[in-house]
Amino acid sequence: MDFELWWLLPIPALFFAMGWIAARIDIKHLLRESRALPLSYFRGLNFLLNEQPDKAIESFIEVVKVDPQTIDLHFALGNLFRRQGEIDRAIRMHQNLLDRPDLPADKRQTAVFELAQDFHRAGLLDRAEELFSRLDGGPFEVQALGFLLQIYEQEKDWQKAIATTKRMEALAKRPYFKEIAHYYCELAQNALLRSQFDDARQFIEQALAEYKLCARAAMLLGDVESQRGDHTAAIAAWQRIESQNPAFLGLVADRLADAYRKIGDVAQGIRVLRSYEDQYPSLDSLTALFNQILAHEGAESATQLIKDELARNPTLLGLDKLLEAQLMAAPADRRHDLELVKGLVGQHIKRLGMYRCENCGFRAKQYYWRCPGCGKWETYSPRRTESPDGFA
Numbered sequence: 165m166d167f168e169l170w171w172l173l174p175i176p177a178l179f180f181a182m183g184w185i186a187a188r189i190d191i192k193h194l195l196r197e198s199r200a201l202p203l204s205y206f207r208g209l210n211f212l213l214n215e216q217p218d219k220a221i222e223s224f225i226e227v228v229k230v231d232p233q234t235i236d237l238h239f240a241l242g243n244l245f246r247r248q249g250e251i252d253r254a255i256r257m258h259q260n261l262l263d264r265p266d267l268p269a270d271k272r273q274t275a276v277f278e279l280a281q282d283f284h285r286a287g288l289l290d291r292a293e294e295l296f297s298r299l300d301g302g303p304f305e306v307q308a309l310g311f312l313l314q315i316y317e318q319e320k321d322w323q324k325a326i327a328t329t330k331r332m333e334a335l336a337k338r339p340y341f342k343e344i345a346h347y348y349c350e351l352a353q354n355a356l357l358r359s360q361f362d363d364a365r366q367f368i369e370q371a372l373a374e375y376k377l378c379a380r381a382a383m384l385l386g387d388v389e390s391q392r393g394d395h396t397a398a399i400a401a402w403q404r405i406e407s408q409n410p411a412f413l414g415l416v417a418d419r420l421a422d423a424y425r426k427i428g429d430v431a432q433g434i435r436v437l438r439s440y441e442d443q444y445p446s447l448d449s450l451t452a453l454f455n456q457i458l459a460h461e462g463a464e465s466a467t468q469l470i471k472d473e474l475a476r477n478p479t480l481l482g483l484d485k486l487l488e489a490q491l492m493a494a495p496a497d498r499r500h501d502l503e504l505v506k507g508l509v510g511q512h513i514k515r516l517g518m519y520r521c522e523n524c525g526f527r528a529k530q531y532y533w534r535c536p537g538c539g540k541w542e543t544y545s546p547r548r549t550e551s552p553d554g555f556a
């Protein structure tokens with residue numbers, strides 16, 4: 165055989181040598197890279213890990229001074245500035261990046277998104293809106309639409325809010341019919357304030373087309389009819405709420421009682437409210453019913469109503485109403501004692517009977533369609549809670 169085996173002997177040694185050289189090159193490369201990162205960078209990271217963002221910022225500024233090419237570090241620093249509330253510095257940082265002619269396209273998008281957030285945070289809504297709008301079709305589109313929506317809600321620009329939400333619906337594949345219906349209701353409310361009844365009706369129809377169980381739309385329709393002086397139509401609109409979500413009937417109980425009084429049928433009004441209170445008990449309908457009965461049937465009937473209610477649902481708020489009715493009918497010598505007891509109960513119930521947001525727990529005396537605490541729509545239960553703060 166011509167081929168001699170001894171030729172194979174140095175091959176393992178050769179592979180070993182090649183591996184050794186490759187490893188040397190790798191280690192040298194790594195060493196060079198880590199030497200290229202200034203010490204301030206690691207110091208900055210350390211401060212960040214120890215949750216000392218002020219000191220982290222100082223260290224990173226050092227790095228940026230030494231090596232102005234570190235784009236990602238500029239972003240990190242800008243973000244830190246914004247989080248620390250140093251909006252001016254964040255804006256300058258991101259603006260500087262955008263002014264660089266060599267900034268790659270993807271980084272430019274990031275810089276626009278970051279700068280838009282800086283302006284939003286600084287309350288410069290016009291500039292923020294302009295920049296967020298520039299992100300259409302890019303990787304930040306959905307997030308930018310979310311910010312735009314916040315801006316339009318803040319500015320009460322409901323038409324733009326509707327258009328934005330519809331785009332979000334298409335992109336995020338999530339339904340927003342409730343929000344859209346409320347935007348139309350806001351528009352209807354504004355039209356109603358200007359007595360533009362036809363416009364108001366149109367917006368209400370659009371709200372119901374989006375969300376047919378929108379009790380607010382039915383309430384507004386009743387308000388439109390009531391302002392036009394058609395109380396029978398107003399009653400019909402408000403009664404529609406029973407088929408949508410009867411829990412909301414309490415919110416129109418006073419309006420219903422008033423409309424029945426205006427068409428001269430107080431007795432029917434009391435019958436309707438009584439049937440609602442039987443089927444869907446709520447503090448608001450009970451109060452409306454109590455006031456109607458007290459005014460038209462007298463203190464004795466009102467007392468009986470509350471006694472029945474207390475037997476079914478014993479609450480301090482019910483007791484307060486009972487005392488109020490008894491006080492009306494009480495002879496002069498008992499009045500003093502009753503007033504004393506009512507005063508005591510009154511002190512305890514001051515913080516009861518609030519509406520409560522089911523999303524964030526924010527409580528308010530007034531019913532809100534949009535929670536002032538968390539900004540979500542229709543998160544308030546239409547029933548007042550009878551438990552004090554801190555209890556469910």
Ligand SMILES: [Zn+2]
Nearest residue numbers: 521524535538
């Ligand atoms: Zn809330």
